[in-house]
Amino acid sequence: MTDCEAPFYRAVGDEVDVFRAAARRGLPVLLKGPTGCGKTRFVEAMAHELGRDLITVAGHEDMTSADLVGRFLLKGGETVWVDGPLTRAVREGAICYLDEVVEARQDTTVVIHPLADHRRELSIDRLGATLTAAQGFQLVISYNPGYQSVLKNIKESTRQRFVAIELDFPPVEIETEIVAHEAGIAVETARALVKLGNAIRSLDGSPLREVASTRLLILAGGLVAEGLTLRTAVQAAIVRALSDDREIVRALGELADAVLPPT
Missing domain, CATH: 1.10.8 (Helicase, Ruva Protein; domain 3)
Incomplete structure (x- = not known):
């Protein structure tokens, strides 16, 4: 990470302590809170404090697993593999922040399950390979539970892999x-x-x-x-x-x- 000024973040509760403890264990973190309450800034501040690179992905309804993991692309007349943001974070030991993750299709978010438990692995089917997350890798996801509909909610099989931090508008x-x-x-x-x-x-x-x-x-x-x-x-x-x-x-x-x- 380049040496730059720390992002301004003002702690409200115990969120910083919880995130630090989760980071030391390599545990994935789920951030819950309304739009514009500071979830992204919080992750930026924690990445800076921990000296980790931060790779951010904005969730959307057309997101596929290939958007996260990677795909083969044609370059200069040759077909080459290009890592997606999640794969780059796994290889480099960075923090991967999936913002508003429930906007993505549920079959897409399943790809994060092996990374969010004791295995800390990412399967890349198209390469026939499985990557073990590098030291320092951490998965962080966020969503707004008051905004998404019942049809767009985090599955229990996903939710129970994460340490949850709830953020709200500050006092x-x-x-x-x-x-x-x-x-x-x-x-x-x-x-x-x-x-x-x-x-x-x-x-x-x-x-x-x-x-x-x-x-x-x-x-x-x-x-x-x-x-x-x-x-x-x-x-x-x-x-x-x-x-x-x-x-x-x-x-x-x-x-x-x-x-x-x-x-």
């Missing part, structure tokens, strides 16, 4: 610190954004599929740092980003006007 003071640091804005402005974020998250009977994440608050803060007014930034990065429905957008705008400090 007000910690989230304020995060937003101020990441967006480069004053603490008072960050606190106003966090207050709005919590107001949206607390709406009764909310029609929103996703609430205002820490990520969205940072995006709004970034626009403020570029000279936009707080309300303009909130409209662009939060209100309009959360819904296309005009009535919902109007209601969110009214909520923002009620929660944000007067201009």
